Amino acid sequence: xxxxxxxxxxGRFGGSICRxxxxxxxxxxxxxxxxxxxxxFSSIATHAVIADATDESVLKSLGVRNxxxxxxxxxDNIQASILTTLILKExxxxxxxxxxxxxxxxxxxxxxxxxxxxxxxxxxGQRIAHNIMSNNVLDYLELSDExxxxxxxxSKKMHDRTLIxxxxxxxxxxxxxxxxxxxxxxxxPQATHTIREGDIxxxxxxxNDISRLEKHLLMD
Ligand code: ATP
Numbered sequence: 001x002x003x004x005x006x007x008x009x010x011g012r013f014g015g016s017i018c019r020x021x022x023x024x025x026x027x028x029x030x031x032x033x034x035x036x037x038x039x040x041f042s043s044i045a046t047h048a049v050i051a052d053a054t055d056e057s058v059l060k061s062l063g064v065r066n067x068x069x070x071x072x073x074x075x076d077n078i079q080a081s082i083l084t085t086l087i088l089k090e091x092x093x094x095x096x097x098x099x100x101x102x103x104x105x106x107x108x109x110x111x112x113x114x115x116x117x118x119x120x121x122x123x124x125g126q127r128i129a130h131n132i133m134s135n136n137v138l139d140y141l142e143l144s145d146e147x148x149x150x151x152x153x154x155s156k157k158m159h160d161r162t163l164i165x166x167x168x169x170x171x172x173x174x175x176x177x178x179x180x181x182x183x184x185x186x187x188x189p190q191a192t193h194t195i196r197e198g199d200i201x202x203x204x205x206x207x208n209d210i211s212r213l214e215k216h217l218l219m220d
Contacts, residue, residue, distance in 0.1 A: 003069065006064055006069075018045055028046050030045035049062065064088065069094065071097045072096065078105050081098060081109075085098050086112050095116075097118060130214075133214070135153075136218040146207055147204070147207065154195045158217055162194050163189060163191050166195070172209045172216075174203050174206075174210060175204050180199065
């Protein structure tokens, strides 16, 4: 059976999630208190309804408790975001993802039991900053406050050298999880694997260690 999603708040973030889910053939209930936003999504989502998500009886009547995953994408109105999350939690929704506006907002959301808290602007800012600092960094995924996964392009300095020669683990405390060359991917490469300039490396490590690796191995 198809997974059922509900997206509450159809701003840029919620709207984009809604579009992506429906493009991937998922069932999506789109909810917003603004009529124009709902009209915009009536031909995109499976169902689109005008509703105030802070009204428990409305969420109940929409059967939101039966959805597999609810995304709360109310940004500016922190109070509404918290209250909505609390109601969803009390209704027993299986999985709740909430967009946080700031660290305080995140702290409250954690306390009331949001399963996943996202900071789209902050996360995207970080990813772009890493890409701007070094053109060799393609992507950056924050795992926790201190650990990340980066996707980087092997530089000239790394060309024709094996992982053991570069000693990424001992020198930088990072692990190379996979190496991609054109369409071939080597998962968990051996220490003897030789890197070529232009290979794409997926590296996991502490942020400080990744920064040192970027500085020493990627920048001229
Ligand atoms: P984004 O940064 O994602 O573009 P935005 O700044 O455009 O968001 P916000 O004000 O953060 O918009 O809110 C996102 C949406 O949430 C808006 O369309 C707004 O109408 C809706 N919204 C706000 N409060 C409620 C509520 N209580 N119930 C339902 N929808 C709400």
